[in-house]
Amino acid sequence: MSGNPLSSFRPHQRAFSRRDFLRLGAGTAAFSLAGVEALNASVYESVDRLCREWPDQDSPDGVFWEALREHYLFEDGLVMMNNGTVGPMPEPVFNTLMSFFHLQCTAPCEFYNTFGTRREEVRAKVARFVGADPGEIVLTRNTTEGLNFVANGLDLEPGDEVLMSDQEHPGGINPWRLKAARYGITVREVPIGVPPRSVDEIVDAFESAITPKTKVIMVSQTVYITGLIAPVKELAEMAHRHGVLLLADSAHGPGMLKLNLRDSGVDFWAGSPYKWMGAPCGAGILYVRREVQDRLWPTIASSGWDTAQDARRFETMGQRADPLIFALGEAVDFQARVGRERIQRRIQTLATHLKEGLTEIPGVRVHTSMDPYLSSGLTAFSAEGVDPEVVENYLRERYNLEVRTIGNEERGTRGVRVSTHVFVFQEHVDMVLEGLRAVMA
Numbered sequence: 001m002s003g004n005p006l007s008s009f010r011p012h013q014r015a016f017s018r019r020d021f022l023r024l025g026a027g028t029a030a031f032s033l034a035g036v037e038a039l040n041a042s043v044y045e046s047v048d049r050l051c052r053e054w055p056d057q058d059s060p061d062g063v064f065w066e067a068l069r070e071h072y073l074f075e076d077g078l079v080m081m082n083n084g085t086v087g088p089m090p091e092p093v094f095n096t097l098m099s100f101f102h103l104q105c106t107a108p109c110e111f112y113n114t115f116g117t118r119r120e121e122v123r124a125k126v127a128r129f130v131g132a133d134p135g136e137i138v139l140t141r142n143t144t145e146g147l148n149f150v151a152n153g154l155d156l157e158p159g160d161e162v163l164m165s166d167q168e169h170p171g172g173i174n175p176w177r178l179k180a181a182r183y184g185i186t187v188r189e190v191p192i193g194v195p196p197r198s199v200d201e202i203v204d205a206f207e208s209a210i211t212p213k214t215k216v217i218m219v220s221q222t223v224y225i226t227g228l229i230a231p232v233k234e235l236a237e238m239a240h241r242h243g244v245l246l247l248a249d250s251a252h253g254p255g256m257l258k259l260n261l262r263d264s265g266v267d268f269w270a271g272s273p274y275k276w277m278g279a280p281c282g283a284g285i286l287y288v289r290r291e292v293q294d295r296l297w298p299t300i301a302s303s304g305w306d307t308a309q310d311a312r313r314f315e316t317m318g319q320r321a322d323p324l325i326f327a328l329g330e331a332v333d334f335q336a337r338v339g340r341e342r343i344q345r346r347i348q349t350l351a352t353h354l355k356e357g358l359t360e361i362p363g364v365r366v367h368t369s370m371d372p373y374l375s376s377g378l379t380a381f382s383a384e385g386v387d388p389e390v391v392e393n394y395l396r397e398r399y400n401l402e403v404r405t406i407g408n409e410e411r412g413t414r415g416v417r418v419s420t421h422v423f424v425f426q427e428h429v430d431m432v433l434e435g436l437r438a439v440m441a
């Protein structure tokens, strides 16, 4: 990789000088598709070697995870434990992103003549990644867009009801509030616990709220305030028994959870792969189950909205930032090379270590379920008598470690949220625990 300007391009480490700029400019061949392919191949070679050498290593920390972290471009010493907002791209994704913007500059016609084919390649990869058919995948810009496409595109009558949990994100709540203001539908909240005690408790809460007017249930598969992983399969099964559609907001799901959307039975599912999956911001995924596609109108229309036979008709958006989509394809490849199961196990192992540590500190309340079926990489907690912001600031100042505050007082969810992704080590989790003990002392 040495000698390639992309591999050493770390604009955040220091001011970007004119000399740097010239050095980078002189090597723009490195941005070529071939240059980037070679660069990425060397990253993948090293990942493959690691996987061969450490076939079973999930934890504790060690060579595998340390070497993997090297393929992220963090500034020195940054401990990134907030994936929920925006996560980092690993090196190959960044390289691919840059190479396609470069192609737009150097050979715009090659860029636009090939992007249709390339987009379809990415759709197929994404479909495999989430366990769906390519004809069920809409390449959106983010979760909010996907959720709006669903709320906007369904025919509902005044008085029809949409149920949602009391822990939804504004990007999920507001599309339905807008529909309520415009068309007179009713939106009702269903309280779920902090944390809920079981799958049945969650399913029963929704089932008992269903009325003859209920048409849709919307629930976060990955609840951003508490870290709950909602049992969407069980919810979909129950909803369908009542003739109700299930929409899952999985903003954090791609890259955190092993997904099989066909098997889950959800009707609609929206995700933001730039949080946990390493894609760039501006690349999103919407799944529309084939069997319900005829019930959804496109929100944006250009050629194809009325002729495309599958979910592609929800994506006739005109020109867009295709390099983001191609980089999303690279993010799928990176995840596959490391191993989906391995990633998921590692995330869980770190989260369990964190939760076990938290339960040992008197005065700490864990808002996330201890059940691995109902939790994954997001862990939220509060500490008696300590403002969450104090914890957040202490961890940043003491360890250069990023977490975030979340939730609200009235609903009993105000606290600190910690993400435990593959570039985090057990020692970083211990820093969170040590820091928390220090501010509580």
Ligand SMILES: Cc1ncc(COP(=O)(O)O)c(C=O)c1O
Residues within 6 Å of the ligand: 084, 085, 142, 143, 144, 145, 168, 169, 171, 172, 220, 222, 223, 224, 249, 251, 252, 272
């Ligand atoms: C559960 C949930 N839904 C929706 C969103 C909105 O995501 P985006 O900004 O990618 O549309 C977020 C963002 O954090 C989220 O946590």
